[in-house]
Amino acid sequence: MSALDRAAGRNRWIDRLGWAALTLAAVVMVLPLLWTVGLSLKANGELLRDTASVFRMPYTLENYGSILARPAVFRWLANSLVVSLCTTAGVLVLSSLAGYGFARLEFPGRKWLFALVLFGLAVPEQSVIITRHQLFSALHLHNTYPGLVLPGLAAPFGVFLMTQYFKAIPAELDEAAMLDGASRRQVFWKVLLPLTLPAQATLGIFTFLSSWNDYWWPLISATRSEMFTLTVGVASSQINFAQTSGLGFLMAQAVFASAPILVVYVFFQKYIVRAVSGAAVR
Amino acid sequence: MACVRLDHLSKSFGSAAVLDNIRLDIAPGEFIAFLGPSGCGKSTLLRMIAGLETVETGQIHIGERRVDPLPPGDRGVAMVFQHYALYPHMTIFENMAFGLRNAKVPKAEIEARVAEAARILEIERLLQSKPGQLSGGQRQRVAIGRAIVKKPDLFLFDEPLSNLDAALRMRTRLELAQLRRRVQATMILVTHDQVEAMTLADRIVVMSERRIQQVGTPMEIYARPANRFVATFVGSPPMSFLDVTLDAGAGGLARATLPGGASFNTDVPLAVLPTSPTWRLGLRAEGVKVVAPGSGLINAQVEFVERLGDRTLVYLRLADGSAITAEDAGTSRAAMGDRVGLTLDGAVHLFDAEDRAHYGPAPAEGQP
């Protein structure tokens, strides 16, 4: 009994040490974010003299006011929304159809085509970007919404995920529905598709996040400021760091630009976690 | 009501044949069990009747209609799946109503039929639940309910009890037997459990190796198995086999001589037996009794004793090394290592070198 007590005591100490280390790590994690928020709340002139003034009053919202005065940021925000929502919708439709086809239907070349799609998982975007850029130039798709949306639809991950998900639904359910007189279309719409809703949510959030955060393609494809997504727009004002209108303003922009995605994160945390861990179990 | 006729059905998956020239007639209202080990093709046969597998050669008729070209929903059959296959996202009511809606049954009638089925199966309180909230036994009832509401001509059950625990299985078995009396329809049950087949079915179709081995009433199958496979598969404990030689005994009946030299008269006339290089004698445990050493037909050594309460199974070995199982009273004194005597009586099964069984004239009630 005393040995158990000692072991329990030792465990308690390890626990406390662990929590202390965790808290420290969390502080390191959060510190840059707090620093950013702090800077965004300071007058630019004051920061120019000393950034340590962050730790002192006064604070101001004038930097956020300046954002409101610049319509370009809202244009970028709208572009990001349009592109991300269209990409998400497109990926969900294409992946659901293809996933059902690969998992449930038999057609000539099915295995071969699925292997081809799997191969796509190994292709990094960088190795196709130059020729894809040429292709979109030839089709006059640069600086258009389709030009920003289409590449996102080619990613094989969604098809892979939905195929796995459809395969995991017992075939008995399709058969029961067929015996219940349902047509192939009804089986898909009324039985299988409702059952994939969790996967749809996971894939949807995942696609939305990566589309929203995509930097590479919009950087190359959207060269006119009015077609920038938020990610590229924020980058453009960053590259002109030297001539920029001030640290505080820049930081307010960072906070403003990360707000939508952090809101999405807080609301859909469950699905985001499932999306990343789902990618692991594959 | 339907009579089902399976006409020369064959089926293969790729190069592997799974069913070979199946012929079977099922009478209206009959309860048939397809019994066999896994991989014998019984489930495939059921799924072909349901329309879930295509028919390669042969035809299937249900009633007057040839159904093998029809989609599953148009065949007038209902199926209870092994894993129930309830739609997880629908309530129990919707699960049962789904097929009726697809068949464009009027709303009021759907409600009436579901309510009636729910009443019979005592699942009225569950109608608004989802399948995930139900116990295994309740899901089983819903699956049966979903079949009942369609008022099908033919019920198909694919191993419906295999996912239930022992107590629940026994209860559901009784309920299936009652259901059968209440619902006037033809039923086919696929099972690998001989007790299910024996207790539920009017006739059992024993299958093995892609073929029907024997069709008969439960007692015909048990008392007069057509071959060594059926004899081994049906009956617990399995039948024991001894090599014997046959010659003419009293009254023209065949006399069997055991390896140790002991011999006895069978009830099979030697004249009905074909010539065969070897013969095996098949004995059910209840036909072998344990007596004092030396006072039986042969002596044997007890290897293992299994006490079941009401009776005792005694596993023995003869001097020549062959194994035999005997049944003794629940109070049996037999213990491991004992030397005992054995008497043989009751039904005798003789198997020729091709493992076909041969019997004397059938008892009065009729041919299998």
Next chain:
Amino acid sequence: MTAASPRKSRWTNGLFVGPYLLVYLALLLYPLLAGVWLSLHKADLFGGEAFVGIENFSRLLRDTVFLQAVRNTFLFVLLTVPPLAVIALGLAIALNRPTRAAAVFRGVFFSSSVLSVTIVTLIWRLVLIPDGGLIANLLHAVGQPPLPLLSHPNLVLPAIALTTVWWCLGLPMMLYLAALQQVPAELYEAAALDRAGPWKTLTRITLPSIRRTIVLVVIIQCVLQFQLFGQAQLLTQGGPNGASRPIVLFIYEVGFRRWDIGYAAAASEILFGLILVATILQYVTTRDKAASR
């Protein structure tokens, strides 16, 4: 009307996968193959194209700028992958419990992962710059001079690596957590009955049980970090003197600033080759996992 068995092979069933395949072939497979073709050409934006065989590749292997980029990329992978794999593992083990506090911590450590690279670099620029950055301020508080984190050739990659570790910690942590949830509780109960202490439990039960996930995390992170681009492009533009230029930035500069697209395509084929090796490793690892179950 015949029995509509989905098992029956029909080409019309292929219509379901058709729309995706069309996009896939046009926007992924075609550019990939065209890229291989292009890499064998001397080509520019204005349509001039001449077949040069493997000239682009041999030029790359002599190009000191490219070789420096390759070296930088490997160094960067070495600087980021081990800390990511180890810190994330520690966090996952500490946070693999069903309490509210653990959930909050998990949320905190994952939160940075949802930010875009532009926001991350914006935040970290103001952490790293010697002139009034957060680190400079902290150093000042303990009486130290500021470090030229973004302008010294030996400090710039570690600084970008630090930024990257901060940004990417969430994903491996979640992968580990998912794996830890799969470890049967009976194993821990058995270990407790065998009086195994916390250290023994960790080294003898936990780590061996998630061995494959550890390998998987390392490979996934290698693949991701090989593709370093935004952090370097936005924080340093590859400087000073190319000390922080990774392969992808090289491709970007050659392809989209100098428009020497055949040469850029050749560089991207080399990157593809490197990543393909890692992906094949990943495939082999996960397949073993499936086989041993």
